[in-house]
Amino acid sequence: MADGRDDAVLDPAAAWGAAADAWDEFVESGADYHRTDLHGPALLDACGDVDGRRVLDLGCGQGWFSRQLAGRGARVVGVDAAAPMLAHARHHEAAHPLGITYHHLDAARVAEMWPPDSFDLVAACMVLHDLPNPGEVLTAARRVLAKGGRLVFSIVHPVTSVPPAVWVRDEAGRKGALRVDRYFDSGPIRLRWAMARLTAPWEVTNWHWTLTEWSGLIEGAGFRLDRLREPRPTAEQAAANPSFEPARRLPYFLVVELSPRPAPADPGDGVGERSVR
Numbered sequence: 225m226a227d228g229r230d231d232a233v234l235d236p237a238a239a240w241g242a243a244a245d246a247w248d249e250f251v252e253s254g255a256d257y258h259r260t261d262l263h264g265p266a267l268l269d270a271c272g273d274v275d276g277r278r279v280l281d282l283g284c285g286q287g288w289f290s291r292q293l294a295g296r297g298a299r300v301v302g303v304d305a306a307a308p309m310l311a312h313a314r315h316h317e318a319a320h321p322l323g324i325t326y327h328h329l330d331a332a333r334v335a336e337m338w339p340p341d342s343f344d345l346v347a348a349c350m351v352l353h354d355l356p357n358p359g360e361v362l363t364a365a366r367r368v369l370a371k372g373g374r375l376v377f378s379i380v381h382p383v384t385s386v387p388p389a390v391w392v393r394d395e396a397g398r399k400g401a402l403r404v405d406r407y408f409d410s411g412p413i414r415l416r417w418a419m420a421r422l423t424a425p426w427e428v429t430n431w432h433w434t435l436t437e438w439s440g441l442i443e444g445a446g447f448r449l450d451r452l453r454e455p456r457p458t459a460e461q462a463a464a465n466p467s468f469e470p471a472r473r474l475p476y477f478l479v480v481e482l483s484p485r486p487a488p489a490d491p492g493d494g495v496g497e498r499s500v501r
């Protein structure tokens with residue numbers, strides 16, 4: 225089907241592993257200007273002051289966001305399920321050491337690797353829509369967070385990123401309105417990345433969840449929603465790069481800031497203990 229809804233689901237680690245070389249080129253060349261100028265700065269801002277903080281970067285890929293954090297003084301550990309992505313990440317670390325360590329690990333298994341209270345901040349840059357089980361990943365991340373820790377993540381905006389969203393274009397091919405449909409049909413979507421800015425195309429599966437579903441996943445994993453951001457280019461950015469103009473009118477990305485909800489009271493203390501007697 226043209227909108228990718230009925231195509232077979234691709235394994236995220238295998239699909240992103242196959243795309244790793246082209247992805248690394250895309251990120252390092254600056255061709256991914258939405259990352260360098262829009263969602264990346266917004267996620268970094270959401271992270272706050274990371275100097276000296278222990279940070280876990282989930283689905284770190286070739287390490288762009290890990291390096292941004294480490295460059296601001298964070299002690300960063302990155303995990304990713306795709307070995308070829310990590311090979312690029314380790315190559316960048318070897319070329320310009322920032323003290324980042326990388327692990328080949330499914331993000332849903334971080335609590336098997338690290339004990340509770342291991343990290344002050346968990347970050348996930350453009351990852352949680354790339355795997356089928358974001359609730360499990362959030363639950364595992366909650367377990368390794370320190371008391372007072374936070375989790376921040378960025379995703380493509382659930383309202384505008386849902387195929388078959390189609391741009392209505394003018395005679396010159398400029399993007400006008402975005403025609404969106406089937407927002408409530410959540411689940412996997414096969415995506416082909418094939419912009420002219422890429423050195424090679426690739427295909428992955430994304431998972432679309434409605435905002436209500438994201439809210440349920442967040443609550444089910446034991447988090448409280450602190451703040452949402454919808455990064456918007458400035459007029460100056462749009463003037464310098466006309467590709468930013470549609471993102472001045474419509475949100476492309478969502479940045480989410482969470483903190484753990486307190487665990488329910490231990491039944492062995494306080495009121496629970498009295499009620500047993």
Ligand SMILES: C[S@@+](CC[C@H](N)C(=O)[O-])C[C@H]1O[C@@H](n2cnc3c(N)ncnc32)[C@H](O)[C@@H]1O
Binds near residue numbers: 240283303329350
């Ligand atoms: C769009 S890339 C983003 C990479 C990186 N965070 C960045 O912003 O450059 C998505 C990444 O998620 C990784 N990934 C997908 N499923 C994963 C999982 N279950 N556990 C860990 N990483 C996963 C992929 O291998 C890929 O590197």
